[in-house]
Amino acid sequence: MRAHFCPECDHILSLTRHGDYFAFFGLPRRLVLDPADLEQRFRRMSRQFHPDFFHNAAAAERLASLERSSYLNDAWRVLKDPATRVEYLLGLEGLAPAKESEGGAARGGVPAALLEEVFAFNEELDEIRAAREAGGDPHGLRARLERAREPIERKQRQYEARLAELSAAWDASHRRGTLEELRELFLERKYLRNLMETIERELQALPA
Amino acid sequence: MSNVVGIDLGTTNSLVACVRDGVPVVIRDSRGDALVPSVVSFAEDGTVYVGREAQRRLLTETGRTVYSVKRFMGRGVDDVVDEARRLPFRVSGEPGGVIRIGVGDREMTPPEISALVLRELKHRAEAFFREAGEFDFEVDRAVITVPAYFNDAQRTATRDAGRLAGLEVLRIINEPTAASLAYGLEASNRGTIAVYDLGGGTFDISILKVEDGVFQVLATNGDTRLGGDDLDAVLIEQVIGEACGGSAPPPDAVQAIRKAVIQAKQDLSEQDRTEIVVEPTPGMPGGYRATLTRERFEGLIRPLVERTLGPCRQALADAGVAAREIDEVVLVGGSTRVPLVRRAVEDLFGRRPHAELNPDEVVAIGAAVQADILVSGRREMLLLDVTPLSLGIETMGGVVSKLVLRNSTIPATGREMFTTGVDNQTAVDVHVLQGERELAADCRSLARFRLRGIPPMPAGLPRIEVAFQIDANGILSASARELRTGVEQTIDVKPSYGMTDEQVEQMLLDSFEHAEADFDARMLIDARNDAETVAQATEKALRRPDFDDVVAGELAAGELERIREALKALKAVLRGSDRDEILKQTSALNDATQHLAEVVMNRTVRAALAGRNVAEV
Numbered sequence: 001m002r003a004h005f006c007p008e009c010d011h012i013l014s015l016t017r018h019g020d021y022f023a024f025f026g027l028p029r030r031l032v033l034d035p036a037d038l039e040q041r042f043r044r045m046s047r048q049f050h051p052d053f054f055h056n057a058a059a060a061e062r063l064a065s066l067e068r069s070s071y072l073n074d075a076w077r078v079l080k081d082p083a084t085r086v087e088y089l090l091g092l093e094g095l096a097p098a099k100e101s102e103g104g105a106a107r108g109g110v111p112a113a114l115l116e117e118v119f120a121f122n123e124e125l126d127e128i129r130a131a132r133e134a135g136g137d138p139h140g141l142r143a144r145l146e147r148a149r150e151p152i153e154r155k156q157r158q159y160e161a162r163l164a165e166l167s168a169a170w171d172a173s174h175r176r177g178t179l180e181e182l183r184e185l186f187l188e189r190k191y192l193r194n195l196m197e198t199i200e201r202e203l204q205a206l207p208a
Numbered sequence: 209m210s211n212v213v214g215i216d217l218g219t220t221n222s223l224v225a226c227v228r229d230g231v232p233v234v235i236r237d238s239r240g241d242a243l244v245p246s247v248v249s250f251a252e253d254g255t256v257y258v259g260r261e262a263q264r265r266l267l268t269e270t271g272r273t274v275y276s277v278k279r280f281m282g283r284g285v286d287d288v289v290d291e292a293r294r295l296p297f298r299v300s301g302e303p304g305g306v307i308r309i310g311v312g313d314r315e316m317t318p319p320e321i322s323a324l325v326l327r328e329l330k331h332r333a334e335a336f337f338r339e340a341g342e343f344d345f346e347v348d349r350a351v352i353t354v355p356a357y358f359n360d361a362q363r364t365a366t367r368d369a370g371r372l373a374g375l376e377v378l379r380i381i382n383e384p385t386a387a388s389l390a391y392g393l394e395a396s397n398r399g400t401i402a403v404y405d406l407g408g409g410t411f412d413i414s415i416l417k418v419e420d421g422v423f424q425v426l427a428t429n430g431d432t433r434l435g436g437d438d439l440d441a442v443l444i445e446q447v448i449g450e451a452c453g454g455s456a457p458p459p460d461a462v463q464a465i466r467k468a469v470i471q472a473k474q475d476l477s478e479q480d481r482t483e484i485v486v487e488p489t490p491g492m493p494g495g496y497r498a499t500l501t502r503e504r505f506e507g508l509i510r511p512l513v514e515r516t517l518g519p520c521r522q523a524l525a526d527a528g529v530a531a532r533e534i535d536e537v538v539l540v541g542g543s544t545r546v547p548l549v550r551r552a553v554e555d556l557f558g559r560r561p562h563a564e565l566n567p568d569e570v571v572a573i574g575a576a577v578q579a580d581i582l583v584s585g586r587r588e589m590l591l592l593d594v595t596p597l598s599l600g601i602e603t604m605g606g607v608v609s610k611l612v613l614r615n616s617t618i619p620a621t622g623r624e625m626f627t628t629g630v631d632n633q634t635a636v637d638v639h640v641l642q643g644e645r646e647l648a649a650d651c652r653s654l655a656r657f658r659l660r661g662i663p664p665m666p667a668g669l670p671r672i673e674v675a676f677q678i679d680a681n682g683i684l685s686a687s688a689r690e691l692r693t694g695v696e697q698t699i700d701v702k703p704s705y706g707m708t709d710e711q712v713e714q715m716l717l718d719s720f721e722h723a724e725a726d727f728d729a730r731m732l733i734d735a736r737n738d739a740e741t742v743a744q745a746t747e748k749a750l751r752r753p754d755f756d757d758v759v760a761g762e763l764a765a766g767e768l769e770r771i772r773e774a775l776k777a778l779k780a781v782l783r784g785s786d787r788d789e790i791l792k793q794t795s796a797l798n799d800a801t802q803h804l805a806e807v808v809m810n811r812t813v814r815a816a817l818a819g820r821n822v823a824e825v
Contacts, residue, residue: 043422047590051619051680055378055582066619066679073617 004048004068012049012057012064020092021075029092031085031167042076083189086167086182093176095183097190111188117151121195124148128202138206145206149199152192159189210346212378212583213333214386214575216353217322217366219278219435220408220542222246223569224329224350225576228340232390232573232580235336242569244332246408248324249273250311255733258328267467267489270296270459272311276437279409280307280318281369282362284705291433294441296459306707317707319369320715326352326373349376351579353571355410356382357430357596359642360654360684361705367683368712378582380681383407384414385593386574387540388423390565392589399535400426402524404553404561405571406516407541409435413520415527415534424592426527427615429519434512436473436543442508443469443500447484451496458491465496476502477545506548513552520556526615537561542568592617595678602639602648611676614644618678626672626688632664638674640684653704659688659697672697735787739778739794746775746801749808762807767800774800 003026005012022029025041047053049072054065078084090096110118128144162185170178213226213235221243225234234242241260249262250272257265266273274297280288285301292299298310308315330347337345352375354366363380370377384403391401398419405412412430416423447465448457457465468486475482481501488495524531537553539561544550553561565573581589594615600608601624611622626636636659643651662670671691678684688697702708707715750771752758759768778793 043420043424046422046592047587050590050592052379052581052590053585053587056585066677070619070621070677073620077613077616077620 004045012054012061012068021079021088024071024075025079029089030171031082031089032164032171033079033085035080038076038080042072042080045072082167083163083186086163086186090179090183090186093179095179097183097186111184111191113188114155114191117155118191118195121148121152125198125202132202132206142203142206145199145203149196152195152199156189156192156196159185159192163189210344210348211333211337211342212349212351212579213329213347214351214353214572214577214579215326215329216383216386216572216575217278217326217369218246218408218571219276219410219437220246221568222325222329223572224333225569225572226333226336227576227580232576234569234572235333237332242572244325244328245275246278246322246325247273247275248277248321250314252312253733256324258324266463267460267487270463273297274309274311274321276409277309277318277321279433279437280309281322282318282359282365282705283307294444296463306705317715319365319372319707319712322366322369323372326350326369326375330373330375348374349378349579349583351379351381351575351582352377353381353383353386353575355405355407355430355432356384356412356414356425356428356593357410357432358382358682359432359597359652360682361652361703362432363681363683364703364706367681368707371712372715378579380683381575381578381591382412382414382425382428382593382682383571384412384428384538384540385416385423385425385591386572386578387538387570388414388416388418389574389577389589389591390570391536391538391562392418392423400529400533401536401538402520402534402557403538403540404516404520404544405430405540406543406549407435408543409433409437411435411516411519413516413523415523415529421589422592423589424617425594425615426529427523428594428596429523429526430596431515431519434515435541438512439473439509439543439546440466440469442512443473443484443505446508447486447496447498450498451486451492460489461486461492464489464492468496472500473505473546476500476505477547502547509546509548513546513548516549517552517556531557534559538570539563540567540570593680593682594618595620595682597642597652598644599654599676599678599684600641600643600651601674602641606648607646608641608643608648608651612678616678618682619680620678622676622678624674624676626659626670626674627668628662628665628670629667631667633667634662634664635660636662636672638686640676640686654684655704656702657686657688657699658702659699661695661697662690663693663695665692732785732787732790735790735794736782739782739790742794742797742801743775743778743782746771746797746804749801749804752808754811758804758807758811763804767803771797771800771804 025038027033046069049065049069051062051065051069054062078088087097125148128141132141166178166182166185170182211226213224215224216222223234223242223244225232236242244259245263247259247262247266249257249265249269251257251269262273266275276295279291280299284303284305285299285307286303288299288307299307300310301307306317308317309321333347334345337347350370352366352370354363367377367380384405387405388401388403401416401418403414403416410430410432411434412428414428415426417426444462444465447469464486468484472482472484481499484498484500486492486496534557537557537559539550539553544567550561578591580586595612595618596614598610598614599612599622600610603609609624611624612620626638628636638657638659639648640654640657641648641651642654645651659672659674662672672688673691674686674688676684676686686699688699689695690697774797778797781789781793
């Protein structure tokens with residue numbers, strides 16, 4: 001907490017550089033964090049920085065409070081979720097997964113590990129779409145979509161478990177190889193999420 | 209020290225509260241009434257009425273009276289075609305520009321009209337502080353609430369209205385969050401709460417986690433076009449269908465119908481059946497009467513009530529909380545008095561909602577508490593709110609790239625890099641949007657920024673970082689810097705549905721000028737009223753049956769002539785606009801009739817005493 005205030009005069013310090021979110025919370029770079037501890041830190045720091053408490057302060061302090069609490073909120077949002085935490089750490093370590101808008105593995109080819117599921121899924125989806133356009137029974141189509149979702153969901157659960165495993169492994173060893181594995185896993189996971197979104201859209205397109 | 213207040217600026221009603229000696233108080237008028245109807249009526253002689261009187265004038269001055277203006281705040285004319293059709297005043301504006309509301313020959317923006325309501329609340333609060341014996345009773349700072357689901361333009365318009373009313377807006381806070389603060393004062397100190405807020409024109413749902421005095425909003429959702437007004441509209445349609453055989457009734461009749469159905473709706477919160485009684489108006493001389501059962505009413509409004517459930521489920525999903533994990537459900541807004549609404553909420557969350565505090569007043573109380581936190585520096589409580597809508601910018605192909613996701617805790621920032629497409633290009637245009645959809649065309653356009661002053665370089669070389677800042681009010685600002693040279697860029701902002709700062713400044717200047725004109729008008733009206741009273745009293749005395757007797761017996765020679773002359777002189781100037789002349793002639797007539805007044809008074813007293821015995825007197 002001391003890092004955020006002037007040691008001499010106790011005034012809030014302006015945020016000079018974009019450090020890293022872990023350091024900002026006073027935490028080591030770890031992928032497994034205790035959610036309750038993180039949340040408590042977040043609340044405590046909010047009470048320290050929030051613009052509400054600097055309303056009558058000098059302009060420079062008001063600005064520092066706005067910057068510091070914005071940064072705190074951004075840091076909290078990223079670190080509280082285990083997956084965005086991984087993504088953030090990959091960025092810090094120079095292994096940022098490609099942004100969606102830039103294409104790359106996330107948008108381009110099907111990840112090799114998912115070929116089988118994706119192939120089956122796409123075939124089924126094409127049939128469902130054709131049936132929908134031909135005015136097929138919405139109840140039946142809804143049931144088919146729900147069934148098509150099951151293997152994807154199963155795969156997602158596997159990925160979440162693997163993400164947790166690799167996260168713990170990195171914390172223990174700090175091996176670069178683990179990070180590279182995490183990066184692959186992360187991109188495949190994103191691919192799965194896109195598939196799930198497609199299913200949701202198809203479900204919504206069905207007449208009620 | 210001047211005073212701060214919390215204001216709930218509602219679609220139907222507004223109210224003001226403050227914290228005195230650590231206790232929040234709702235400020236009431238002399239009759240104990242806290243609600244100021246958000247209605248403004250512009251009389252032909254220039255007088256502006258706000259509140260109850262304006263509401264009464266809806267029936268008589270239908271085309272000159274404006275209500276539900278909150279629905280137009282921060283919107284464009286294309287957004288409100290359907291709503292405008294239901295309303296008796298003119299709504300116009302350039303496509304993609306600010307809405308103008310026309311009354312008589314005046315054209316005003318929604319913030320200007322809201323400012324009149326705010327000014328009324330400011331006066332009410334000042335009267336309260338004066339009576340409480342404050343040496344400095346001025347109210348110059350306020351926290352104003354908005355629906356949580358209001359976008360940037362709607363928040364900015366609300367802030368502009370505050371400035372136009374002569375208030376420094378300390379903070380814009382969300383209505384459901386304010387309500388939770390009011391409840392949090394007494395309720396247990398931790399848990400997950402859902403605030404269901406169905407007001408006159410808007411619906412919000414917020415899910416909060418309260419711990420250690422921190423009120424943290426986890427997610428919010430809503431519909432800024434769904435509220436009590438819409439329940440009324442369903443009933444109005446129904447009555448028009450039955451009473452007018454499908455033809456459109458004149459505006460005064462619509463207002464009479466509206467008044468009657470609102471009464472019926474309120475009755476049905478207490479009873480199973482009621483009578484809709486439409487008073488006769490010139491446009492509908494026969495009036496109208498019909499029985500309405502609660503069952504029928506609920507059948508009519510059910511689809512609207514069900515529309516609130518989707519946003520509730522979405523907010524729960526975004527908060528990552530199941531309905532059964534909610535510890536407390538709080539009801540806010542007058543429309544939550546409708547039994548069907550209560551049942552729907554109870555079914556969704558599986559628990560009986562709280563309604564101990566008056567649902568009309570909790571929001572203003574919370575705003576007052578927040579105002580007190582801001583000025584006092586008290587740290588026991590802290591509100592951490594979220595931005596209700598994702599913020600993004602338009603990229604290639606009209607696709608939106610999201611920079612700040614919805615339900616992010618505010619203040620929050622988003623950054624994006626831009627570059628140039630042509631050699632030596634010195635300006636770049638950025639289109640900022642708010643919303644959840646993929647395409648820019650489906651999101652809400654907030655503003656277009658033009659980044660200027662980029663150092664000339666080959667195309668693609670500049671690295672311009674634009675930083676978007678959403679502050680604790682949920683309002684956006686932006687700054688830009690070219691990273692290679694460190695040159696700060698100027699940003700010209702063109703709000704899509706709002707006013708630029710310069711426009712607001714100009715309005716402020718105009719309103720000061722108007723304030724003087726308004727003040728003069730008021731003074732003239734007062735002088736005329738006084739003159740009228742004196743003239744009428746004189747005429748009444750001259751018409752007394754015993755007047756000849758009075759003249760013969762008690763008036764001096766020529767006195768009657770002098771009175772008649774003074775009366776004639778006053779009547780000659782009474783309708784004019786020379787206030788000094790009116791005052792002069794009023795005082796002349798007063799002088800001339802002083803003796804007559806004494807005589808008449810004595811006679812009246814004698815007449816009253818005659819025929820009574822001493823004991824009775």
